[in-house]
Amino acid sequence: MRTCETLAFFLLTAFVLFPGQLQAKTPMRGDPEKLLSFAHHLREKQDLYRAEGEYMAFLFLFPQHPKAAEAWFFLGRTRQQTGRWEAALEAFLHAVKAGDPRWSGEAGMAVGESLLALGRPLEAARSFQALAQDPSWERLRSKALWLAARAWLAARDWEQAHRVLLQIRPEDPEAPEAHLMASRIETESPLLPRRNEWVAGGLSALLPGAGHLYAGRPWEALTSFLLNFAFLAGSVWSVKEGCLVSSGILSFLELSWYLGGIESAAEAARKYNNQKEESWIRELGQIPASGMDSALPDGVKIRLLGFRWRF
Template structure:
């Protein structure tokens, strides 16, 4: 009797084990996602690896690799992120996640501020996965903006059909209206009157110090010459030439820094307004470009 029931028991165990294993797999992924949401990226990676080890043939395996890439990216583990993308593309080249992984590979370069490599990777992803071409082109435009190539970024955006891209292209005109300071004017002002260029660029305190130091050395050197102390006068005059040249250089540098702050401020504003990701829309940070699984 017992021997007759044994096959039936085995069948029942197999039937009951399938859903249990599936439930375990889902719980593993949910827990890994929870750790990621808590910014515990290292442990999230461990749980994604556990899932892949225990359930290598699960339909969610490509998604787990993509999520693991995202965790590496969030934790700034660049090499591991690239390696995981390579593994996903090698094992699941036709999966839905493959295109997203290619974009994440470009994001790795973007986050490292290697915008040239990022543009190359975004371009390759757009060519290989036409359905993602718009998203790739939008990020290429952001690479160009980060590199300071406003005109080329505008041309890139004007080729997009998405309203978000067109809106950003329109806003790029604001760069031309920024109240920049002319480095040439700043240098000329400080050449005519030491410290004037610093005042022009919004550094009144630095301007006052530059004026006082240059005036002090000029007066001291003149007094030394008047007293017949040519050696001391020559030394003071030589030092004054250094201060004078430094005052001009400082004014020019301040103008460049002033303009850079204006441009970065506008770029940050546009990033908040339009977002970095075409699919998810405005006010989406880099890691929120994390795909809907």
């Protein structure tokens, strides 16, 4: 017998004599309860990618099972833990759509979390508010309102954040912190230091660098002034020396730098405002809300305004 035929013969013999050692030890795919339980076990052991595969197998094999919403929900949680927020959002939306009262509320909260993490605070705020207005989820109302307010802050809508915080009732666990935050928003938001973009651009049009100085960027102001001065002086000197071509080139470069400086000053004013707002929101975010740990999954980080918050 040839080598390949001999090898095949021995493999077939081994398979017949020792089937238990050669067959993969996987849960019974015909038993949905065992399959879902196995997926939960893998997730608890932090074997996240295998757990995701088992949840997906469950949903593929038993899409109409009474525990399908549970599988969708924990599939979303598993994807959250691996940082795949778009995929997690898709799973949570399926869990909400399933309409299982045991999971639709928690899934709705998770939809908002995912939208926040994806940098979509307006959608997140509306999602949290819709959940808070659903009477069937009264137990999640105050937590949803608290997170909606934070989402409105991320969207830089102080009025909406203030309005939502005032909807939290005095008996709710989040009430002390929520009312403190609402008070600070009302009193502090109008006093936030700001720089007007048009003023910054106008100052740079009058004197290159002045707009950057107004926007709190002294080194950029100095650079802008010196470069504009150098180009302008070179152009004037070229005219005096009769080098009209050189003067034209330098004048063109100076005009480009001059106009760019105006735009840059306006952008510096926008950045100044953003930095002040981010610093203020970060300070507001230090106010913890009672019971918030149970509203979000362990280890979930939510991106707000370019930095991360851990609840």
